[in-house]
Structure formats: structure tokens, C-alpha cells
Amino acid sequence: MKVIEPKSGASLILKKGEILKVTDIEGVQVSDMLLYNLNNHNEKISSGKTFDYEETILLTKGNFLWSNHSNKMVEIIEDTNGRNDFLLAPCDRKTMKHFYNISEYHPSCYENLHKGLEKFGISKETIPSAFNIFMNVTFNQNGKISVDPPTSKAGDYICFKAQMDLIVALTACSALDSNGGSCKSIGYEVVS
Amino acid sequence: MKVIEPKSGASLILKKGEILKVTDIEGVQVSDMLLYNLNNHNEKISSGKTFDYEETILLTKGNFLWSNHSNKMVEIIEDTNGRNDFLLAPCDRKTMKHFYNISEYHPSCYENLHKGLEKFGISKETIPSAFNIFMNVTFNQNGKISVDPPTSKAGDYICFKAQMDLIVALTACSALDSNGGSCKSIGYEVVS
Structure with missing residues (x-):
């Protein structure tokens, strides 16, 4: 298993039929994931x-993630956990300022996703909402999000x-509140 | 008031401080809306x-719509209605096939948004989820969508x-189930 250090990211190619396993090594840690079609970068999650x-x-075992x-x-x-989020966008420097009043440089999922994608020639401007593995975003009937x-x-x-050949970008999320107050590592491996 | 005919679209420039009014002329009709920064097309809703x-x-009076x-x-x-959707992507030819088993050509919000945007040099590949005005997407605590x-x-x-200078694309939605079984027109005007 490869380890994504806290507040950082990784990227890989996942071929059709292969299986990517993402592990919460210590517990209570989110990993943002982006998917692009390896052969057409205009197609993405x-x-x-x-x-x-x-x-x-709410997406879990048995669900598919679809492209644009x-x-x-x-x-x-x-x-095994069963709770993930697909509502919220990757944290960036402005969300760090908005929610944490952090004005100086701070790592973010947006930056770490971009670092993983740029080696494949994918621009940060194309980054959509990520699939937020293990993220626990609750909502009520009035739509209120927590x-x-x-x-x-x-x-x-x-x-x-994988249902097609993919570029995958993953992070160990950098936002304190999303991760129970501390940023930890994430594990991943291609298991087939 | 300008009228968007059923299953079609329109686009316009809306300058900072101007107000766009979108009207459901007959009732029970959705309008998909996209926003791009007029001066930087990489910035969008x-x-x-x-x-x-x-x-x-759930977004209504008092809420802002934010960019990437x-x-x-x-x-x-x-x-005045108070119910809009921001969960679902614009209908396209594949959604027409999936939900309505329509294989031949059929208008879609995706196509109509693209037609409105291309005159500003904006590629269809950049189209994100639209703000679906008047669309009534309900969800329960288990996440199930209807x-x-x-x-x-x-x-x-x-x-x-408008909080910045914008390109706006609007549609009169082409999907039957989203519009109570019939596709109708939409009105719009810049009122200041």
C-alpha cells in the first residue's frame, strides 16, 4: 500500500477492470478523488x-460514478465505512480563508489535486467537484448542510x-473540520 | 420580456449590478442557467x-451562487416560487435515451446551453452542472432523489x-418529467 502523507496528494493511471482500494489508515480522514478519461481529458467525473x-x-457499494x-x-x-460526499468542492486557499481565517499559504485539496493532474497535462481550470471519500456531510429536509x-x-x-481507462488524483484532505480536527494520511493500492 | 421558446435557449451579457429576472410564463417549467465570468471564461458557476x-x-432569496x-x-x-435545484446536470441526448428511451435526435438543455455559449467562444466541454431554476428535486435523509x-x-x-460582469446562458428545459409532462416557454429580462 502506498501512503499519501497528510495534506498532500498522489495520482495514478487505473486501467479498465482494475480495482483501486483507498484506505483510511488511522481513521477519521477524508480523501478527495478526481477521475479523468485517460484517452480524452475533456471527460471527467x-x-x-x-x-x-x-x-x-449518498453513494456507496453498488453505485457508479459517472462522467460529464x-x-x-x-x-x-x-x-466498509459507507459514507462519502459528492456535494462539496475541493478545499482551496479561499475556503481556508473563509472557514478558518487562514490568510497565509496552506495546503489544500485543490492544490494537491492540481499537482497530481498537471503531470498528465490537465489544467487546474478543469477541476470539478471531487468525490470526497469518507467525508461526512449531513443534510436535512430543508437542505441545510453540516x-x-x-x-x-x-x-x-x-x-x-474502473469502467474505462482512467487518470485518478487522490488527496489526504487538508481541512481540519472535515477530518475531525487533525489531518492524517491516506493509503491506496491497485489490487487487481 | 424576451421569450425562450419551448426546448430552446438564449444567452446574454449581464453587467455587475444589473438584475436578471427569469419568469415561468405558464407555470411548471424549468430553466437551466449557467454563468461565466465575462472577462475570464475559466471562471464559472x-x-x-x-x-x-x-x-x-436549497437556494433561494438571500443566497449567492458562487464560482469555481x-x-x-x-x-x-x-x-416567488422558492424552489430550485443545483444537484442535477443539464439533460443531454444520453439522458433522453436513459430516462425516456428516445434514441433519435431530441433537444436538450446541454445542447441549448452550448448554443448560447459558443457565440462567446465557450466550449461545450466546459459546461458544469447548471442552476436549475424552478426545478423541484426532492431528497430524503437517505439521499434518495426524486x-x-x-x-x-x-x-x-x-x-x-450580478456580482461581476457575466455571460448568462438560459434554457426552457426539454425534459418532460422535469416540467410536469409538457415543455413550455420561459421569459427573461434585464430589469435594471
């Missing part, structure tokens, strides 16, 4: 298409089976 | 950033005040 086709906001071109990108085939500590425990994992 | 900063899925660059694009200053008929009545309207 889409929260809107996924909500549309899966007909649910209305194609399936991955299937979630295991999810970012709560992840329910994931040490060793919880989620497995994605 | 973002559901993820909007949910993040507004801390709600974490800036406010418009404020909703009036909303597309219900709009609650908007003839003459209901919503007003957006």
Missing part, C-alpha cells in the same frame, strides 16, 4: 451526472472498479 | 462551491443581481 443516474446524493459525458467511470464495489467528522475507523476502505 | 459557502442544498474560483457571481434577490413537477405557477419569477 461529474457530481451532477452521478446524482442524476444513480438517483441518490454520461458514461460510467467506476463502480464502488466495496465500502460538515461532520468522518465516521470512518482505522482500516476502513473503499474499492473502485 | 459551481454547485460544489455554492453548497460549500451557502451551507445549504470561490467568488460570488449573483445574489438571488427575489424568488424529480417532481415544479411547484411554480404562471408568473412566478426569480431575480439575480
Whole structure:
């Protein structure tokens, strides 16, 4: 298993049929994930298409994540924690300022996703909302959103089976409140 | 008031401080809306950033719609119906096939948004989830989504005040189920 150090990121190629396992090593830690079609970088993960086709906001084992071109990108085939978020955008420097009043430089998922993607020639301007693994965003019938500590425990994992050849970018999220007050590492491996 | 004919679209420039009024002329009709920064087309409306900063899925009077660059694009200053959606992506030919089994050509919000944007040199590949005015997407605590008929009545309207110079693309939505079974027209005007 490879380790993404706290407040950093990684990227990899995942071929059709391969399975990516993402592990919350210590527990209570979010990992933002982006997917691009390896052979057409204009095709990428889409929260809107996924909500549309899966007909649910909450995505877990048995659900697919879809692209902006209305194609399936991955299937979630295991999810021991069972709670993920696809509502919120990756944290960036302005969200650090807004929610934490941090004005100086601070790592962010947006920056770490960009670092992972730029080696494949993908511009930061194309970054959409990420699939936020282990993130615990609750909402009520009035739509009110709350970012709560992840329910994931040490060793919880989620497995994605690729439905096309993909570029995957992953982070160990850098925002304190999303991760129960401390930023920890994330593990990942291609298991088939 | 200008009229967007059923299953078609329009686009316009809205300068900072101007107010765009969008009217459901007959009632029970959705209008998809996209926003781009007039002076930097890489900056555009973002559901993820909007949910993040507004801390709600349901957006109405008093809420702002935010960009992928974490800036406010418009404020909703009036909303006589009060129900809009920002979860679902614009309908396209594949959604027409998936939900309605329509294989031949059929108009879609995706196509109509693209037609409105291309005159400004904006590629269809950049199209994100739109703000779906008057769209009635309900969800329960388990995340299950349902597309219900709009609650908007003839003459209901919503007003957006621009927080920066914008390109706006609007549609009269082409998907039957989103519009209570029939596709109707939409009105719009810049009122200041």
C-alpha cells in the first residue's frame, strides 16, 4: 500500500477492470478523488451526472460514478465505512480563508489535486467537484448542510472498479473540520 | 420580456449590478442557467462551491451562487416560487435515451446551453452542472432523489443581481418529467 502523507496528494493511471482500494489508515480522514478519461481529458467525473443516474446524493457499494459525458467511470464495489460526499468542492486557499481565517499559504485539496493532474497535462481550470471519500456531510429536509467528522475507523476502505481507462488524483484532505480536527494520511493500492 | 421558446435557449451579457429576472410564463417549467465570468471564461458557476459557502442544498432569496474560483457571481434577490435545484446536470441526448428511451435526435438543455455559449467562444466541454431554476428535486435523509413537477405557477419569477460582469446562458428545459409532462416557454429580462 502506498501512503499519501497528510495534506498532500498522489495520482495514478487505473486501467479498465482494475480495482483501486483507498484506505483510511488511522481513521477519521477524508480523501478527495478526481477521475479523468485517460484517452480524452475533456471527460471527467461529474457530481451532477452521478446524482442524476444513480438517483441518490449518498453513494456507496453498488453505485457508479459517472462522467460529464454520461458514461460510467467506476463502480464502488466495496465500502466498509459507507459514507462519502459528492456535494462539496475541493478545499482551496479561499475556503481556508473563509472557514478558518487562514490568510497565509496552506495546503489544500485543490492544490494537491492540481499537482497530481498537471503531470498528465490537465489544467487546474478543469477541476470539478471531487468525490470526497469518507467525508461526512449531513443534510436535512430543508437542505441545510453540516460538515461532520468522518465516521470512518482505522482500516476502513473503499474499492473502485474502473469502467474505462482512467487518470485518478487522490488527496489526504487538508481541512481540519472535515477530518475531525487533525489531518492524517491516506493509503491506496491497485489490487487487481 | 424576451421569450425562450419551448426546448430552446438564449444567452446574454449581464453587467455587475444589473438584475436578471427569469419568469415561468405558464407555470411548471424549468430553466437551466449557467454563468461565466465575462472577462475570464475559466471562471464559472459551481454547485460544489455554492453548497460549500451557502451551507445549504436549497437556494433561494438571500443566497449567492458562487464560482469555481470561490467568488460570488449573483445574489438571488427575489424568488416567488422558492424552489430550485443545483444537484442535477443539464439533460443531454444520453439522458433522453436513459430516462425516456428516445434514441433519435431530441433537444436538450446541454445542447441549448452550448448554443448560447459558443457565440462567446465557450466550449461545450466546459459546461458544469447548471442552476436549475424552478426545478423541484426532492431528497430524503437517505439521499434518495426524486424529480417532481415544479411547484411554480404562471408568473412566478426569480431575480439575480450580478456580482461581476457575466455571460448568462438560459434554457426552457426539454425534459418532460422535469416540467410536469409538457415543455413550455420561459421569459427573461434585464430589469435594471
